[in-house]
Amino acid sequence: MSDALLLERTEGPVAILQLNRPQVMNALNLAIIDELVEKLKQLQDREDVRCVVLTGHEKAFAAGGDIEEMADIPLAEIKQKNQFLPWDQIPRFNKPLIAAVQGYALGGGCELAMACDMIVASDQAQFGQPEITLGIMPGAGGTQRLTKALGKARAIELLLTGKNLSAAEAYERGLVTKIVPHELVLNEAIKLARQIANQPPVAVTLIKESIYKALDTPTQTGMDFERNAFYMCFGTEDRLEGMQAFKEKRQPRFKGR
Structure with a gap:
């Protein structure tokens, strides 16, 4: 890995990744997304990791795409690069991915946070899609995820004015999972990740997949998927352990099998 993306540490079953381009407010270029x-x-292939926290720095989770990289690129080249293809892989990560957002999450930074499963935000965080002020528009999910989170009227206002959204309003609208004091963001995100990491991994993955089905398919299609996922849980050792632990009035010890 380069210094632009750090595997800061692993705390038990929780891995912490840090965007590390503070000199440009963690601007996202093609290389860092690929990485x-x-x-x-x-x-995803590590059995000892059950949840991942993605963070930035105290001034910015990521303040947007790398304008220096995009400024002079011609249409044919940007189309050929298909630069958003790697972005599509982020929500497909089969373990919970939590964004710990301090400071700005703008443009690509907001899209990256929204591509995660949950967002723990600082009370000072700011979210937004200011691409319109640069003569362009979001391309990594901003128009889609922001509309689903905020509704049409509020999303179109933000997208067409480039205004920011406060952490408080983002929480009220359901974009953010929880708001905490600025200095506690990473600790609270890790705390949430640990709580989830103690749950049965197969059921966690199936629940995550079912929720994304709910966002992308008609209700009955999602219901069918949910029921099949429910049945799959009954083929796991963790289901036996969970129910036995309940009967014995003890904490379950889930193994991901």
Whole structure:
């Protein structure tokens, strides 16, 4: 890995990834997204990792795409690069991915946070899609995920004005999982990740997949998927352990099998 994306540490079953380009407010270039996707693939294969926290720095989770990289690129080249293809892999990561957001999450930074499963935000965090002010528009899910989170009227206002959204309003609208004091963001994200990491991994993955089905398919299609996933849980050792632990009034010890 380069210094632009750090595997900061692993705390038990929780891995912590840090965007590390503070000199440009963690601006996202093609290389760092490719590296993030590759690192998620590696963590997906690690049985000792059950949840991942993605963080930035105190001033910015990521303040947007790398304008220096995009400024002079011609249409044919940007189309050929298909630069958003790696972005599509982020929500497909089969373990819970939590964004710990301090400071700005703008443009690509907001899209990256929204591509995660949950967002723990600082009370000072700011979210937004200011691409309109640069003569462009979001391309990594901003128009889609923001609309689903905020509704049409609020999303179109933000997208067409480039205004920011406060952490408080993001929470009220359901974009953010929880708000905590600025200095506690990473600790609270890790705390949430540990709580989830103690759950049965197969059921966690199936629940995550079922939720994304709910976002992308008609209700009955999602219901069918959910029921099949429910049945699959009955083929796991963790289901036997969970129910036995309930009967014995003890904490279950889930193994991911």
